Amino acid sequence: MFGMSNCAKCGGTLFKVVEQSPYGSNFKLMFVQCSACNVPIGVVNYYDTGAQLVEQKQLIKDFGSRLSNVESMLGRIIRSLQS
Numbered sequence: 001m002f003g004m005s006n007c008a009k010c011g012g013t014l015f016k017v018v019e020q021s022p023y024g025s026n027f028k029l030m031f032v033q034c035s036a037c038n039v040p041i042g043v044v045n046y047y048d049t050g051a052q053l054v055e056q057k058q059l060i061k062d063f064g065s066r067l068s069n070v071e072s073m074l075g076r077i078i079r080s081l082q083s
């Protein structure tokens, strides 16, 4: 069918993502494989870049709110020292 991905070996149109740790590789990869004959048709990073960005943004947000807590705490300390 036009516009559909086909397995080059068996013509299958169903694919699965399988976690693999290739020999000599110190990180995990996700192989996209034909679900019928297991021929790998692509590799994607185990750690999705988009998901990592979301994680980083959350960390920065957490850090920011902690920093403002410290700032308000410092403000209270300074005020109590001045009074």
Ligand SMILES: [Zn+2]
Pocket: 007, 008, 009, 010, 011, 012, 034, 035, 036, 037, 038, 039
């Ligand atoms: Zn196949």
